[in-house]
Amino acid sequence: MLWIILLLGASGLVGGYAAERAIIPNLQYRPGTPNAVVEKCRQAVIAAARTHAAESDAKLVRVDATSAGEMRRIRSGQRAPVEIGIVYSRPSGREARQGVIECRVDARGQATIADLAGAAR
Numbered sequence: 001m002l003w004i005i006l007l008l009g010a011s012g013l014v015g016g017y018a019a020e021r022a023i024i025p026n027l028q029y030r031p032g033t034p035n036a037v038v039e040k041c042r043q044a045v046i047a048a049a050r051t052h053a054a055e056s057d058a059k060l061v062r063v064d065a066t067s068a069g070e071m072r073r074i075r076s077g078q079r080a081p082v083e084i085g086i087v088y089s090r091p092s093g094r095e096a097r098q099g100v101i102e103c104r105v106d107a108r109g110q111a112t113i114a115d116l117a118g119a120a121r
Helices: 002-022 035-055
Strands: 059-067 072-074 077-090 093-106 111-113
Touching (some): 035 111
Antiparallel strands (some): 072 077
């Protein structure tokens, strides 16, 4: 009987782990944007995602980011394509958003994002 309880408990833990892993966005790395820039852009996305979560009765679970191609020079600095994956927890369950955004980095190294909501798919 003890073995059955241990087996059920262990399978519940593994099942919970598998369910947690199943909602992780699968980002496609494309070289061109340095990791330091990707991280600055990720931090800008986290700020916007936290605001969105607070406004929509959700909890921000994770934000992943990777390079989505070559950076380009613009008048006010540089433009970096970054693929973002966001996971929210809502009362109805988990929700993942993923897409490529345009992150702008000015001469001081400050990152801003254009439109997080429009980039999600």
